[in-house]
Amino acid sequence: MNNQNLGLFDDLPASPDEIICGVDEAGRGPLAGPVFAAAVILDVSRPIEGLRDSKKLTEAKRDMLVPLIKQHALAWAIAEASEEEIDKLNILQASMLAMRRAVEALSTVPTLALIDGNRCPVMKIQSIAVIGGDDKVDAISAASILAKTARDAALVLLHERYPEYCFDQHKGYGTALHLERLRAHGPSPVHRRSFAPVRALLEVSL
Template sequence: MHESFGLFDYDSDDKIIVCGVDEAGRGPLAGPVTAAAVILDPARPISGLRDSKKLSESQREFLALEIKEKAMCWSIAESSVEEIDSLNILQATMLAMRRAVEGLRVIPDLALIDGNRCPVMAIRSEAIVKGDDKVEAISAASILAKTARDHQLLELHKQFPQYAFDQHKGYPTALHIARLKEFGVTPIHRKSYAPVKAILKGESL
């Protein structure tokens, strides 16, 4: 059951502004990790918000447009492959989330973060496990992060068509691993990830 957060009474008699935050792309072997932050507008509700992984691609694309149109404000940010390799994926994800929140044109009082930990930020934050299917603002952030990252991988597919990023979006599928073995590692692959590291060392997978 979703709870609708926007201008929400949160342990206070005063209305506070709440944003939802989520990420996409922690597991892939290539491309950035993307995060989004969304402050919903209670006066403009959006039907069908849920965890982006439980939606079809067409549903996500439709809802992403509606979120961008109806939300009080939204922001999308990322951490690069270089940052993932130098910081580790957890810290790079936290950085992308913080950047997304800091990119909002309205400063929220509270950030609700999907997962079990929060990035270090100037504002108050709270982690909510499985929040992307419990809190509408987090669901909205999940959808924006996922669609933005998918669009970016489609662009990367144009640069590296032999890797079939349009099909696997950088995730470690059998097809992706096979293409990595055949064509080698590109600058957009995460060199700190075990399968990529093994190929760079000439080890068998």
């Protein structure tokens, strides 16, 4: 099997022909920026030490693991859904869209997707939701790391366009600093207008 920790789940398919990808997203909670997702098919002959939920790793550790994942995996892909898509679809459906895009972008077509969480995007291949999968299944952990680091890098770039919001510090999350800058400058083009703190400011300005 193309995942190192599938033995944790007795109900998962055991066929050696199964091509399994792990899938996770990053950025559902922030008030600004896209939501990112990644899909990874690991190579069991090239194990990667230290994989776990990206939120439980330091930034330095995540940055160290990213090139290892990209070099050692059989396939990997990163995708996103924009702020406009988040506002149009809602954040859950936009996250599902980003995950589906990541799976469909893989250079190797998987036969099974293991999705972190309790919901699966609608896809052509079989998928299984694994609650807490980003700290249980190595392929999902790897996807978690790629999605998190890609989104953080994107928010640093947004900081260069909109330095007054300090996106490089809070990555779009609703911190005290972000809320203070949001009140001072109003929503930027990359803020999610459907999210309550942003929507409230837009309503006041009408």
